[in-house]
Amino acid sequence: MTAHPAQYEDTVEQINSACQRLFDTWCESRSVIPLGYLLHCWPLPNGGPVSVRRLADGLRELSRAHPGALGGSAWPIFCELTLCIDEILLYPGIRLHKAAYD
Numbered sequence: 001m002t003a004h005p006a007q008y009e010d011t012v013e014q015i016n017s018a019c020q021r022l023f024d025t026w027c028e029s030r031s032v033i034p035l036g037y038l039l040h041c042w043p044l045p046n047g048g049p050v051s052v053r054r055l056a057d058g059l060r061e062l063s064r065a066h067p068g069a070l071g072g073s074a075w076p077i078f079c080e081l082t083l084c085i086d087e088i089l090l091y092p093g094i095r096l097h098k099a100a101y102d
Contacts, residue, residue, distance in 0.1 A: 012047035018081040034069035037062040
């Protein structure tokens, strides 16, 4: 749980870092379909729950429609990303600069 605003910021940074690694992985392997899903919802316009929810929804749809895209080296990154997303979405009351993230 993100108990402090600095932890919230760190979690958003972890999300962006994981997305960047997925982007790099899928670019290297020329995996166009997962890249399309990722780029539909990332980069995040802000670190608020609405943006993070959109990312979660996009990745969920990717996992349903193209489960093979999340195998190999993408799998541990996807797992890390899922944990960070859950941390923000399960505890949405803990935010900093509320107006900046809405």
